[in-house]
Amino acid sequence: MRASRLLSILILLQLRARLTAEQLAREFEVSIRTIYRDIDALSAAGVPVYGDRGPGGGFALLDGYKTRLTGLDASEAEAMLMIGMPGQAAALGLGAAAGRARGKLLAALTPEGSAVADRIAGRFHLDPADWYRAAEPVTWLPSIARAVIDQQRLSLRYESWKGVRNRLVDPMGLVQKGASWYLVGRIDGDYRTYRVGAIKSLTVKAERFDRPSGFDLAGYWATQLKRFEEGLRPETARLWVSTEGRRRLAELGAYAAKAVADARAPDANGWAELDLPFENLEQGARLVLGIGPEIVVIAPAALRAAVREVAAAAIERQDGLA
Numbered sequence: 001m002r003a004s005r006l007l008s009i010l011i012l013l014q015l016r017a018r019l020t021a022e023q024l025a026r027e028f029e030v031s032i033r034t035i036y037r038d039i040d041a042l043s044a045a046g047v048p049v050y051g052d053r054g055p056g057g058g059f060a061l062l063d064g065y066k067t068r069l070t071g072l073d074a075s076e077a078e079a080m081l082m083i084g085m086p087g088q089a090a091a092l093g094l095g096a097a098a099g100r101a102r103g104k105l106l107a108a109l110t111p112e113g114s115a116v117a118d119r120i121a122g123r124f125h126l127d128p129a130d131w132y133r134a135a136e137p138v139t140w141l142p143s144i145a146r147a148v149i150d151q152q153r154l155s156l157r158y159e160s161w162k163g164v165r166n167r168l169v170d171p172m173g174l175v176q177k178g179a180s181w182y183l184v185g186r187i188d189g190d191y192r193t194y195r196v197g198a199i200k201s202l203t204v205k206a207e208r209f210d211r212p213s214g215f216d217l218a219g220y221w222a223t224q225l226k227r228f229e230e231g232l233r234p235e236t237a238r239l240w241v242s243t244e245g246r247r248r249l250a251e252l253g254a255y256a257a258k259a260v261a262d263a264r265a266p267d268a269n270g271w272a273e274l275d276l277p278f279e280n281l282e283q284g285a286r287l288v289l290g291i292g293p294e295i296v297v298i299a300p301a302a303l304r305a306a307v308r309e310v311a312a313a314a315i316e317r318q319d320g321l322a
Contacts, residue, residue, distance in 0.1 A: 085126055154185070167194075180196070183196055240295070
């Protein structure tokens with residue numbers, strides 16, 4: 001552990017030129033006294049590190065010194081793909097390893113290349129959570145990630161709309177969709193998806209499993225996503241929508257935005273015909289009423305009737321409070 005920290009301090013000094021004991025202590029979550037001992041250890045090992053007191057002081061390496069000790073250890077190699085995604089790396093329990101791997105990669109570059117990479121990294125940030133939505137608790141995520149990497153079976157207690165059940169799962173991979181994480185697992189050769197936030201308890205088993213060589217996590221997820229979206233909205237409505245109505249409709253989600261993009265050419269007044277998928281009559285009626293007078297149902301007739309029924313119930317409720 002200390003050897004890893006000493007190497008990391010050396011790489012940071014090479015990258016940032018000068019760092020105070022307080023900065024290093026915060027970086028590695030140790031005491032300032034420990035940092036002073038680490039600096040002494042580096043000096044004793046022949047590393048030309050020196051310290052300046054007062055404002056603008058700190059520790060630095062002798063000009064021109066450059067370490068070549070930049071090889072990645074096993075944990076850093078595992079975290080390579082998480083470099084540039086510190087939030088996701090930390091959630092998976094790979095944050096420290098990803099940070100060390102990033103430092104080693106930067107240290108291996110020329111000074112000019114390192115400066116460019118550092119500048120680019122500081123100008124882009126990924127935030128997967130949608131507006132007004134907090135990320136789900138990820139209590140089990142680091143343990144699941146470790147089991148995915150080590151190919152160890154998981155015993156989990158999972159809550160779905162069918163109730164709470166126990167499962168013995170081969171963890172094939174993890175997917176982040178928006179603010180939620182999903183575990184893709186295999187049970188008796190069948191692949192299933194579990195929302196990590198719905199896992200009530202989890203145990204990593206000692207037994208390991210063989211991962212199928214042909215399994216493609218990204219391909220599996222794309223197929224499941226398409227199947228889910230098609231099954232979620234099996235009905236289709238033919239609508240007559242104004243310019244303002246199409247703007248409001250497009251804000252309801254990707255499926256609605258696509259329907260607006262595929263709309264037929266509008267007439268002289270800006271009204272256009274389009275086809276919109278919906279879940280069921282009640283959901284479709286509430287969606288139409290939410291757009292107000294900017295949308296008219298052409299078909300099916302059952303949806304027009306549902307719109308009238310929901311609207312009449314709303315009017316009756318409002319009149320009852322008058």
